[in-house]
Amino acid sequence: MNHSTTKDGGSTTGPVKGDTPSCNRMEWTKKDEEVKGIVAKLDQMVPNVHFTDIMTTTSAQKSEATLLNNKYFYCVGDPLLVQLDLYNHLGKRKEYGGDFLQARIISSSLNAGASGSITDYRNGTYLVNFTLFWPGNVKVSLMLIHPSEGVSALWAARKKGYGKIAFVGTFLNGTSTVSSDCGYNITVKERCDYLDERDQEAFYCVKPNNVSCDALIRLKTYNEKVTYLTDLEHSLLNRSNIGCNIPQSFGTFRVIACKGKKATVAEGKCGAGMSYPSPSGFVWKNEWYPVFCRVLSFRNLKRIKSCLKRKIIYLLGDSTLRQWMWYITDKIQSFQYFDLHGTGKQKNMMALDMKRNSQIQWKKHSHPFVTVLEYMTADHSYIAREIDNVAGDGDTVVAVSLGHHFRPFPIELFIRRMINIRGAIQRLLVRSPDTKVIIKAENTREIDIDQERFGDFHGYAQYLALKDIFRDLKVCFIDAWDMAIAYGTNLVHPPDHVVGSQIDMFLSYIC
Incomplete structure (x- = not known):
């Protein structure tokens, strides 16, 4: 630089x-x-709409959810189809789409969950398609995160500057x-x-x-005390107007294992360049099961140690990847942290397992790194430059994840950064095609944060851009966004059992 x-x-x-x-x-x-x-x-x-009265914006309470394929019971693998018809606070049907919705099915007693695939017909009607992946009693959760008017305001505000x-x-x-x-x-x-x-x-x-x-x-x-929203637009971001449940007349569904029917779950190994459907998997008994490959469980310490033998692992990005490092080094205590000097919580980290000749390091991404804690600038650089310095081989792994720190800025900054990273990965795979590259999507986060700066709508836009940028590249993808919805965790730093499922995916790819 x-x-x-x-x-x-x-x-x-x-x-x-x-x-x-x-x-x-x-x-x-x-x-x-x-x-x-x-x-x-x-x-x-994103809808380009304006409003002068909050009563004309989408109301979760006034909206309706209709079950389209009602049965006495369902088989594992069956679809569950729900139509959403959205109305404003005056009870008038919406005539355009663009609402930011979240849909999931849940079996609390089984610690099971999965997201639903949402089709927007752009006229106030939505189709939610769930796959019933497991037997048991299943409930549906349908949430209006932001009305279309709020989405329009957030998108327009994001384009207006870097001043937040x-x-x-x-x-x-x-x-x-x-x-x-x-x-x-x-x-x-x-x-x-x-x-x-x-x-x-x-x-x-x-x-x-x-x-x-x-x-x-x-x-x-x-x-900064900067906003690009009007007072009226801000009123849509009050906590009482975020993440509201859409009423449903149906209750619990009974799902059973039927002869000759099963959920579509692939048995092949997890590898680079696979097709990633939506939803990309489901949670059952607190573990993640992707639908496009067979994930291995690495909760067994001996299996993790065997997988990581001789591996050189570069974790490049934000603190959600630093969680990976903490998780692995906590499980395998033969990893010892090497003092890289530096100060503060955000300093880069390296851990070595001399017995197995293994190395893991985490490096934070470069600007913008948003934190009130001071961090050194000499020990960080753009991820593309870091990847350019990786020699690579069959035992080298590069994992990349960033997004949360980019949410307060115009999305062009994030898109350009990911395109640059893609270019560096392409160069890496030319000189070392056996190097494993993993892209981890960002996850959802707390719903009571400043929505203009850090809300999940901005993260979702980046999630879509990320999948577009890497769609044709032979890399491994960990859909942390879909996993977070399936688990029902809205934390910027997910709990250990969610991180453990991410690690299972990660290790399934590299071993």
């Missing part, structure tokens, strides 16, 4: 291109077009330090540009007087 000082405002959302080789300009143009294309696809899914998060940089100045504003929207004349021109990545700081731009040593963030 190039560090430089600029004396003119320049672009604030990407590097200054200047005189560059024509091949770079062609790559930039191609990448820009792909970014625009993915945003356009998302635009088509403020970055504070600490620069070393001799024996003392000085703080300065940093971020994506720094327009002062004396500015430090931190540019990756190849990948069109950029970050900026206000240059402190008589201090080198190279002296940036730490960063932290805080939430």
